[in-house]
Amino acid sequence: MILVAFWVFAAVAIASAVLCITRRSPVASALWLVNTLFSLAAIYVLLDAHFIAAAQVLVYAGAIMVLFLFVIMLLNLGRPGPGDIKGLWGKLIAMIGGVALVLLVVYGVLNKALTPTTLLLPPGTVAGEVEVQGAVRAVARPLFQGYLVPFEITSVLLLAAIVGAVVLAKRRL
Amino acid sequence: MLLGPSLVVSAVLFTLGVVGVLLRRNAIVIFMCIELMLNAVNLSFIAFSQQLGLDGQVFVFFVMTVAAAEAAVGLAIVIAVYRHRDTVDLQNINLLRG
Numbered sequence: 001m002i003l004v005a006f007w008v009f010a011a012v013a014i015a016s017a018v019l020c021i022t023r024r025s026p027v028a029s030a031l032w033l034v035n036t037l038f039s040l041a042a043i044y045v046l047l048d049a050h051f052i053a054a055a056q057v058l059v060y061a062g063a064i065m066v067l068f069l070f071v072i073m074l075l076n077l078g079r080p081g082p083g084d085i086k087g088l089w090g091k092l093i094a095m096i097g098g099v100a101l102v103l104l105v106v107y108g109v110l111n112k113a114l115t116p117t118t119l120l121l122p123p124g125t126v127a128g129e130v131e132v133q134g135a136v137r138a139v140a141r142p143l144f145q146g147y148l149v150p151f152e153i154t155s156v157l158l159l160a161a162i163v164g165a166v167v168l169a170k171r172r173l
Numbered sequence: 174m175l176l177g178p179s180l181v182v183s184a185v186l187f188t189l190g191v192v193g194v195l196l197r198r199n200a201i202v203i204f205m206c207i208e209l210m211l212n213a214v215n216l217s218f219i220a221f222s223q224q225l226g227l228d229g230q231v232f233v234f235f236v237m238t239v240a241a242a243e244a245a246v247g248l249a250i251v252i253a254v255y256r257h258r259d260t261v262d263l264q265n266i267n268l269l270r271g
Contacts, residue, residue, distance in 0.1 A: 002174075002175070003174075003175070003178075006175055006178060006179075007178070010178070010182045013182065013186065014182065014185055014186065014189070017186055017189040017190075017209055018189060020189075020193070020205065020206075020209065021189060021190075021192060021193035021196060021197065021202075021206060021209075026199055026201055026202055029202050029205055030205060033205050033208065033209065036186075036209065036212070037212060040212055040215075040216060043179070043182070043216065043219075044216075044219050046175065047175060047179065047219050047220055047222075047223045048223055049219045049222065049223075049230055049233075051230070052215075052219060052230050052233050052234075055234070055237065056215075056237075059237050059241060060208070060212070060237070060240075063241065064208065064240065064241055064244050067244055067245065067248060068201065068204070068205060068244070068248070071201060071248045071251060071252065072201060074252070075201075075251075075252065075255050075261065077199070077201065077261065084197055084198040084199040084202065084262060085196055085197060085198075086195075086196055086197070086198060090195065090196060091196065093195060094192045094195035094196040095192070097191060097192065097195055098188050098189070098191060098192040098195075101187075101188045101191060102184055102185060102188040105184035105187070105188070106181055106184050106185075109177060109180040109181055109184060110177075110181075119225055120224045120225065121224060121225065121226060123174065125226075126222065126223050126224075126226070126227060127223075129227065138227055139227060139230050139231065139234075141227075142227050142228055142231050143231045143234065146228070146231075147228075147231050147235075150235060154235060154238050157238065157239070157242055158238065158241075158242055160242075161241075161242035161243075161245050161246050162245070164245075164246045164249065165245040165246050165248075165249040166249075168246065168249035168250055168252070168253050169249040169252050169253065
């Protein structure tokens with residue numbers, strides 16, 4: 001049952017991603033990307049990461065994609081134009097690169113080159129922890145105990161990004 | 174249980190992001206493809222965190238933060254470039270070409 005739901009959402013995510021990179025209009029691309037992000041949030045729920053799924057919908061599908069759409073409309077790029085997809089050589093290079101990369105990575109995954117079996121927790125450990133502690137506390141505890149310093153450094157990063165965005169978007173640079 | 178399938182989906186989504194960057198010339202669409210790649214990596218983090226402990230979910234938080242900062246600064250740069258050159262087509266933005 002979970003596997004069926006997983007493959008349904010995975011198929012929606014991949015199909016939407018293909019449409020995202022092939023649609024001519026940037027607005028259509030952005031909306032298909034939102035569809036991909038929502039399907040990924042559903043997959044996160046299936047993988048016992050409920051809080052991350054909520055954050056995905058709020059931060060990615062909500063905030064970041066609204067920022068993209070806002071810039072597209074601010075620059076008036078939504079009108080139908082000749083399109084920006086590269087010519088024959090660009091398509092050829094993209095196709096060869098894509099096929100080579102996916103074969104390489106899937107080969108690694110199927111050969112279990114990436115999964116250190118001795119480190120794996122017994123199945124259901126994380127799900128049980130989320131069940132006992134609640135979805136938020138299970139993530140907050142490592143975040144504010146083991147990763148407190150990176151968390152605080154993140155706030156400096158965000159401050160720098162805010163200042164940088166304001167300075168760059170000023171009328172006279 | 175879902176680790177293998179999740180990693181395959183993650184690989185396919187990452188590849189689609191790379192193909193999008195190679196295929197498109199619009200700077201904003203290229204940014205969206207980069208977001209797609211970051212999301213593919215997030216998916217593999219979450220899939221591993223189901224098997225290896227909750228630290229992976231903390232990393233996804235940091236990736237989301239960096240992605241938000243990158244989108245804000247990158248789109249500000251796109252707006253600044255559009256003001257100067259009246260285009261976001263990367264073929265016309267070649268000031269640094271030797």
